[in-house]
Structure formats: C-alpha cells, structure tokens
Amino acid sequence: MSLKNKKLRPRDMANKDAVLSPIDDLAPLPAPYDxxxxxxxxxxxxPEWAEKHCASLDGFIALDTLKRPETKEEEDEFVKxxxxxxxxxxxxxxxxxxxxxxxxxxxxAKCNTCSDACHIYQGSNGDEIYRPSFRVDVLxxxxxxxxxxxxxxxxxxxxxxxxxxxESIARLAELSYRCNLCRRxxxxxxxxxxxxxxxxxxxxxxxxxxxxxxxxxxxxxxxLQLKTGSSTGLTKPAFxxxxxxxxxxxxxxxxxxxxxxxxxxxxDVLLMHNAGEFITWPENPAAFAILLDEAGxxxxxxxxxxxYDSVNYGIWYDDFQAKKVAMKHFEVARxxxxxxxxxxxxxxxxxxxxxxxxxxxxxxxxxxVESFLPLMADLVRKGKLKFDPSKNDFPVTLHDPCNVVxxxxxxxxxxxxxxxxxxxxxxxxxxxxxxxCCGGGSGFAIMSSYNFGDFRDKVSARTKWAQIxxxxxxxxxxxxxxxxxxxxxxxxxxxxxxxxxxxxxxANYNVQYGGLVELMVNALVSMDKxxxxxxxx
Amino acid sequence: MIAxxxxxxxGLVGFLVFTAVKAWKYSHMPVHSRVxxxxxxxxxxGRGAYGGSYFENVNWWERPRPHNxxxxxxxxxxEMLFILRMFENQRxxxxxxxxxxxxxxxxxxxxxLMGISVILYPAPEFWIIGCNIVGGxxxxxATLGAILLLIRRCTTDELxxxxxxxxxxxxxxxxVTLLTGIASWLTAADPFEVAHDVFTLNASAELPAxxxxxxxxxxxTLLYIPLTKMSxxxxxxxxxxxxxxxxxxxxxxxxxxxxxRREAELGVVKNEWAAPHTHTDGPEK
Numbered sequence: 001m002s003l004k005n006k007k008l009r010p011r012d013m014a015n016k017d018a019v020l021s022p023i024d025d026l027a028p029l030p031a032p033y034d035x036x037x038x039x040x041x042x043x044x045x046x047p048e049w050a051e052k053h054c055a056s057l058d059g060f061i062a063l064d065t066l067k068r069p070e071t072k073e074e075e076d077e078f079v080k081x082x083x084x085x086x087x088x089x090x091x092x093x094x095x096x097x098x099x100x101x102x103x104x105x106x107x108x109a110k111c112n113t114c115s116d117a118c119h120i121y122q123g124s125n126g127d128e129i130y131r132p133s134f135r136v137d138v139l140x141x142x143x144x145x146x147x148x149x150x151x152x153x154x155x156x157x158x159x160x161x162x163x164x165x166x167e168s169i170a171r172l173a174e175l176s177y178r179c180n181l182c183r184r185x186x187x188x189x190x191x192x193x194x195x196x197x198x199x200x201x202x203x204x205x206x207x208x209x210x211x212x213x214x215x216x217x218x219x220x221x222x223x224l225q226l227k228t229g230s231s232t233g234l235t236k237p238a239f240x241x242x243x244x245x246x247x248x249x250x251x252x253x254x255x256x257x258x259x260x261x262x263x264x265x266x267x268d269v270l271l272m273h274n275a276g277e278f279i280t281w282p283e284n285p286a287a288f289a290i291l292l293d294e295a296g297x298x299x300x301x302x303x304x305x306x307x308y309d310s311v312n313y314g315i316w317y318d319d320f321q322a323k324k325v326a327m328k329h330f331e332v333a334r335x336x337x338x339x340x341x342x343x344x345x346x347x348x349x350x351x352x353x354x355x356x357x358x359x360x361x362x363x364x365x366x367x368x369v370e371s372f373l374p375l376m377a378d379l380v381r382k383g384k385l386k387f388d389p390s391k392n393d394f395p396v397t398l399h400d401p402c403n404v405v406x407x408x409x410x411x412x413x414x415x416x417x418x419x420x421x422x423x424x425x426x427x428x429x430x431x432x433x434x435x436x437c438c439g440g441g442s443g444f445a446i447m448s449s450y451n452f453g454d455f456r457d458k459v460s461a462r463t464k465w466a467q468i469x470x471x472x473x474x475x476x477x478x479x480x481x482x483x484x485x486x487x488x489x490x491x492x493x494x495x496x497x498x499x500x501x502x503x504x505x506x507a508n509y510n511v512q513y514g515g516l517v518e519l520m521v522n523a524l525v526s527m528d529k530x531x532x533x534x535x536x537x
Numbered sequence: 538m539i540a541x542x543x544x545x546x547x548g549l550v551g552f553l554v555f556t557a558v559k560a561w562k563y564s565h566m567p568v569h570s571r572v573x574x575x576x577x578x579x580x581x582x583g584r585g586a587y588g589g590s591y592f593e594n595v596n597w598w599e600r601p602r603p604h605n606x607x608x609x610x611x612x613x614x615x616e617m618l619f620i621l622r623m624f625e626n627q628r629x630x631x632x633x634x635x636x637x638x639x640x641x642x643x644x645x646x647x648x649x650l651m652g653i654s655v656i657l658y659p660a661p662e663f664w665i666i667g668c669n670i671v672g673g674x675x676x677x678x679a680t681l682g683a684i685l686l687l688i689r690r691c692t693t694d695e696l697x698x699x700x701x702x703x704x705x706x707x708x709x710x711x712x713v714t715l716l717t718g719i720a721s722w723l724t725a726a727d728p729f730e731v732a733h734d735v736f737t738l739n740a741s742a743e744l745p746a747x748x749x750x751x752x753x754x755x756x757x758t759l760l761y762i763p764l765t766k767m768s769x770x771x772x773x774x775x776x777x778x779x780x781x782x783x784x785x786x787x788x789x790x791x792x793x794x795x796x797x798r799r800e801a802e803l804g805v806v807k808n809e810w811a812a813p814h815t816h817t818d819g820p821e822k
Contacts, residue, residue: 159701409590433588
C-alpha cells in the first residue's frame, strides 16, 4: 500500500512526479474473488502514451484529445485558455449552472462526509485524489488564486495555493473523468452541496472553451449523432435494415411475429431507444415490441435523424451538445405529432430528455416525456400482460441506474414488476436512491481507449461488482444455478457485461445479465419458448 | 465606551444587512438547469419517504403534483437542529460539530433573552436565573465544540490538508470571542447591565478593558461571518430547497417558464465560450 496516495494534498497537483497517485491496493472483493485468482490484471501503461497525453494523474488516460504541448508557447496558450474558461464558468456564460456551482464552491465545510459515499474512493481503497472534495478543492484553489480579491491579495491565507501550469490543469481535466457523476456524494452532504455536479462543470470548461473531450463521447458521440443520426453511426437505411432483420430473427427464434411500427403519425407513444440496443442487445427493443403489441398500445419508432437514438452524451460534458441533441429529439416527436415520448432502457437518455432538457426550451417546443417503467408497471397492474413467474424461477437482482432512480425518483415501478415476474427477486444492498453507480456512468461505459477500460472494470465498477456478488451470496459459486443481474439501462448493462466477461463470472459461475423487458417477455404466458437466450439450452 | 457599544450595534446591523445581501444575490441568480436529487422530501403521496417522484406516474404531466410541505419542513428541521446527515454518515466529527452548532443556537436564544432583558431592565430574578442558565449552556457547548473542531482539524490528516489558514482563523476568532465572553461575564461585568448600556448607549458606564475587547470581538465576528463561508446558513437553504429539491417542471404557466421568459428578454444567458461547436446549431463545421 502506498502511503503517498493517501497523503496527497490539493497543491500536489502541480508537482513533478511522473505519476501523482499510481493505483496500487484496491478494496478487497468478496468471496470467491478474494482467492480465485480470476480478477484481471491492469494493462501496463506504455511510455509513448505518457509522452503524448496526460498519464501523470494516476496512470490512466481518459482524455485522448488532451495533447502534451511541444513548445513553451503552446503551454502558455493552454494555461491562458484554461484561465479564460475558468472565468466563464463563473459568469453569465454559464448561467444555467451558476447557482449550484457557486453554492458548492463557496460553502463546502471540507468535512469530507462525501468521501465514504463515493464508490470510486471506496474502490481505490481511499486514494486521496478520488475524494469528491479533492477535485473541487483543486478547482476552488485555482479559481481563488486568479479571480477572488482574497485569493489575489492573500493567497497563502486563503489557501489559493495550487499552481496553475500545464501539469496541474491536465491532471484536473483527467480527474474530472474519475467521477461517474452519480451524485451519491451530494446525498450525504450536510450542506446539500454537490461535488458531483462540479466534476461535470470542470468537464464543461474543457469542452466548451478548449475543445477537449474524450473522443468516444464527443467526436464519436454527440458529433457523430448530429451528423449521422446516431452515436453508433447507424444511418436511417441501416436502421431500417436492422429492424427487418430483427423481425425475422425473433420469429425464427421464438416463433413470435413482431412488426416494428415506423414513423406512425399521431401515435400515442414515440418509443425512443438507445441505438446501441439495436446493435448489441436487439432482444431488448424486440421485447418492447412484444409487450406493447400484446398490451394494445398505439406506439411507433422514428426513423428520422436522431429519432432512433435516444442517447445524449452532451449531459456528461457539454451544455451546447446536450441542447442540440435534445432539441432534435423533441423536433422528431413534434413532427410525428405523438402524444408522448417514452424512453426505453437507457438511464442517461431518461435524465437528458425528461430532466436536463426541461429548462432548455419552452413547453411549446417540447413534448411530454415519460419513462417506460411507469408505463410497464401500469400495464402489469391493469392485467394487460399475463405472466407465468415460474418461467423466471432463478435468482434475480436489480441494479438501480443512478439517472433513473437517484436523479429522477423512479423507484417503485420496476420493483412492482419484478415482484410479479421474478419469484426469486432480491435487492442489492444498498438499493433504490441509495444505490451505487455501476461504474460506467457519465461515459465510462463507452470509454475504453488506452487503458481507461481497466480503470472502469477494476476501480469504478468495483463496488458494484461486490454488490452483485453479495446479492447472490448463497448460490454464487454454484454454476448450476442461473443468476440474473437485471440492469434496465444500456450503459449500466454494458458495464456489467464487461465485468462478467473480465472476471469470467458467466463462464465460471453462470452469472447472466440483461434488461427488465426481456425478463418480462420471458415470463409472458403467451410465449411458447424461452425468450432469454441462456435458457434455450 | 460608547465606541464599543456602537460597534456592537454596527456588527448586529451589518450581520443582518450582509446576510440579506448574500441571500438576495443567491435568490436572484439565473434559473438553473434541473438537477433534481432524490429523495425530495416534499414529494407527495408518501413518495418523499423512499425517494420517489411524480415521474413514477403514467401521464404525470396531466396529474396534480401533491406537495407534502410538512415532510419538507420536518426534514430540514431535523437537518438544521441535529445535523442529521453528518450524524448518519460521519458520527465522529458530528459530536464536535453538533456541540458547536447547538451552542450557537442556544446563544442565539440567549441573545434574544438578553434583548428582552433590556426592555425589562431591571429584570426579575427568575428571568436572570433563566438567562444565566441558557447563556451558560450556550457558552459551554459552543466553546467546547469550537475547541474540539480545532483539535480535529489540527490532528486529523484528512481534515488538516484541506483546511486553509483562513479556516483556522475563523474558528479561532469565534473561540476567542467566546472565551473573552466567558471571562467577561464571570469575572468582570454583569451582562444584563452591559446589554442595557449597549442598547441605551449609556456613555457614563465604566467598562473593564476585557469587556471592551469582548464587545469589539463580537462586533467583528458579526460583521465577518456573512462575508465568509460561515454564512452557510444561507447556502444550506438554497442548496436544499432551490437546487436539489427543485423539481418543478417547466410547464407553460409555471413560474419557471415566466422567469425564463424574463431572462430571455433581458439577455441574461450569454455565450462567450471559445470552442467552435458552441456556436453552431448542428455538428461542428
């Protein structure tokens, strides 16, 4: 164990160490991962990565667009731009983020109550840089040094002691991507302050002023979505082909005829999926189609630009990108004349369109938005879907996506459904609004460049992984018993998929994962064959 | 003497004015993006208790949105009176913090009693005994809490490395003010007489140097608190009520919609960001 990692202070951000806080000892995992040797190793960092980027925070690189300067002029320009962005962050240019930001910057008592609520701080076994308060204190000290009278006149007295240079700025940029923005820290703050939100504000500074954001989130994320219609690069013709293929595949596999309604004007429901579902987990949109048809809902998908991809990566790093994407989503719904948008199993898409976009435009420009969860729970409650729960007679646990639960307050509908369809349902501890993030939140699920995937799988997802193991404590090691992690969110699902693969949990212990609607369809009385692929054998 | 009296009054007025100015500034900031964080205790239909919201309803925008005002008041009262979140999540620091804050609350009550004493002057004996008990408890708790907080901030590594010299100064200023107060009222003067002299600006009264020092420190502390983060009594209100719990949908007739329309007319939201994509409606050119 490196004591240095536990002893770092905010002002050390500017020091000359090759790696400020190298990852070493991590929080222990529960049995059998304490002894089975199945935990993957970290990939070694290549020296050329550090020469090109900033690997000097903890040895990981999230920001592949952050390049080391080659000349003194480039370095000076970088510092100048950062300070300019820092000033704008606290001005009317950031009007919609100003109040929460200023409150956290001004009133933090530095009691560190937030630390123990953070799954990354926990997972790293208490490395100082991962405290939610550490990164915010670095920002505070930098800001005070340049922009407050106290900090300018008496920097030593007011603690404005973080030197602003390329290394400290780049480390701060990287550090803003060591937070999943799950905001669990804010739930425990005695002042009600929000260090998670400030991590996002730091990301905004780098993106909106300096054009620095991870490629999977910006260039291959929001930009690609605005250009092609989807962050997956899926174009309209490819999307229509995919649907056709899906209809055939479902019929072949289950004997069930499914028809996806496309661009149906005036439908009650415009269902919006994360387009990744069509490509990676097609059984999920197919399950939605089966359930909505069986319940007699008047619904449609959209094939318009952005209409078939509900994701909005902008909410993780850039207000402008978030607004552009959200406005396109509303435009699609308005043109179709639907009564409501229903968001499928994608957590951040829920928050983006229902909460974040709520104050981006007027009521006339928007269309009412609802989660699929209350809709499905309502159908279950009204008996529009008939279930045989014995079809799901295996242990099931539920992951609560932070965006849907802690940040939208949708807690009970999913539980209501699971109690009907899964006789062996059990909660994780803690759960509901107190849940832990999957470790893939705020873009981590799609960020795997260089060695960042290792950080996600071994550090940020560590607490969730321990929760999953503990939820199946009695039967985890028995491969005869199927264990199902229900994760009704694409990015959470992607993270859990990586966990099960990297820790070889499916291969060795028969731990499966998927969404909620697949489990619902599997339990439908009307289904002749199992819907979940792992039950087919 | 009169200067010390005036200074205390200036301190009191300054405290109120600076507090009001800061609260006004926070209340007049532009409408912020929604950043709901659940549980929101005021959510009706029992949802506040488990962290649920109106989003759990089908067609939520067509339904009434019941608000449980009492649940919200109860939550914030527990948080203010007992610092519940710290009690639940960081008990070891809570003892010191709670003693300090409870002491301040009690002393606030004592100050009001002393104000009434000026009106009653000379106050009846039962009143004097009551005031002395309240003041004694307040001074003892606040002083003990301040000392414990200082010790914790000096000795616990995870607190020490984040604490700035100014934050030590803040605690020390309050501690010295409290200690000079204790010394003054126990050894040098009668607080009832001094309170009466202060508020009647009685220039003929003779005051020991210790009491003068204490009164000046009281004035300085009162002026200083609202200018620093010790004014978190303001921040806490906005952080809870106006940020985390602000889940009011932007409906056409809502006050959020009205405020945003006003801001649009006034051009409150500016865009001075430099990255090219912040100046296009679609993808970067």
